[in-house]
Amino acid sequence: MILYLHDTPYKVRNEVAANIDNIDTVELVESCLVNNKNLMLSADDGYKSVINLLPLLEKYNVRLLFFVTTGLIEKTVYPYEVEISNFLEKNSSCKYSGETLELEGAQEKDDFFKALHQRLKYLSLEQRDYLVHNFFSENGTNRNQYQKNVFMTWDDLLQIKQHPLVEIGSHCVSHIFLPSQTIADIYYELRESKERLEEKLECKVTKLSYPYGGNDLKVRLLARLAGYKEAYGTHNKKSKAMNQARIGIRALI
Numbered sequence: 001m002i003l004y005l006h007d008t009p010y011k012v013r014n015e016v017a018a019n020i021d022n023i024d025t026v027e028l029v030e031s032c033l034v035n036n037k038n039l040m041l042s043a044d045d046g047y048k049s050v051i052n053l054l055p056l057l058e059k060y061n062v063r064l065l066f067f068v069t070t071g072l073i074e075k076t077v078y079p080y081e082v083e084i085s086n087f088l089e090k091n092s093s094c095k096y097s098g099e100t101l102e103l104e105g106a107q108e109k110d111d112f113f114k115a116l117h118q119r120l121k122y123l124s125l126e127q128r129d130y131l132v133h134n135f136f137s138e139n140g141t142n143r144n145q146y147q148k149n150v151f152m153t154w155d156d157l158l159q160i161k162q163h164p165l166v167e168i169g170s171h172c173v174s175h176i177f178l179p180s181q182t183i184a185d186i187y188y189e190l191r192e193s194k195e196r197l198e199e200k201l202e203c204k205v206t207k208l209s210y211p212y213g214g215n216d217l218k219v220r221l222l223a224r225l226a227g228y229k230e231a232y233g234t235h236n237k238k239s240k241a242m243n244q245a246r247i248g249i250r251a252l253i
């Protein structure tokens, strides 16, 4: 069984109000490892905090597949989920499509984040950037100030790649939902991220995890064509080479 993780801090920061579903503490991961045999870990996106998992790999002799979004590492793609989460942490109201929304508690913020995220998820990179940019302009603020330094650098990746229990895979360039993109864009996302990782880290990259788990027949064929041997989804029940099942931590605890 393969567990999928994202941000893995030691503690959930008190001020976190949104995107809480993508935060799994080291303590939670360890309790899963204690209670479940034959687990393998995987972590998506490229969060710096994944370094915190290394002692667990050694202690429980488990492997980690680390799926990296190259645009987030190179800062060529806006980390829109981090920007919006961070904005919501710091503000208790926001303007959205001409309305002012009161977001007093963590639940309201989380609900708003999820609704906005759902709207942005299926868009192209250009459409997503345009809408997020508009959201910040409507709120009279610049998105850049809400970026935190949460993703690894190439140097960090070179270090973690040395670990015998870690394998680096791709999580595309721009973290877009592949099935709703053009064939040219899908192939670019798959091929470019693989080549970039191989060139910068000097290793073979044959594994992929689909952003948001999104894949269909066309995406899976293009992934094969781009040179991947295995690919991972999320929540999928039937497992096959190009859409292997993974499970979220909340399904296990």
Ligand SMILES: [Zn+2]
Pocket: 044, 045, 171, 175, 211, 212
């Ligand atoms: Zn992801």
